[in-house]
Amino acid sequence: MANMIKLDIVTPDKKVFEGEIKSLMAPGIDGEFGILPGHAPFATALAPGVVELKKPDNTQELMAVSGGYIEVAHDKAVLLVETVDKAGEYDIERIKRNKEEQEKLLKSKTQQDVDYDRIQLELVREMSRLKAVELLARRGK
Secondary structure: OOOOEEEEEEOOOOEEEEEEEOEEEEEEOOEEEEEOOOOOOEEEEEOOEEEEEEOOOOOEEEEEEOOEEEEEEOOEEEEEEOOEEEOOOOOHHHHHHHHHHHHHHHHOOOOOOOOHHHHHHHHHHHHHHHHHHHHHHHHHO
């Protein structure tokens, strides 16, 4: 389709979105940026935040991402992200509980414990996810 961008959004577990869009807004590590058809090729890291898609029927879809990477080339964009939470499909209380559980678990460990680094990574992921869904909740209002 002319004047469209092919978009794939992928997590470590699955492909979350595949299709054509008119535009994309995403949270870069240096600030929010937009992608339109014909955009110059580039790649950058994503910060936790909200990704906004404008679909061919002019509807908008918002998703919270907990960080990752984007690559854009030849009217194709690929987002590789840790987690994606779509508007209305997340449980913020569950995310808060997961974060609190990881904090408690980390406090009970020392840096010499075998699983200390894994727990620390899980805590950072849950903190990023919580930040992203809180932003999504504010933008959705």
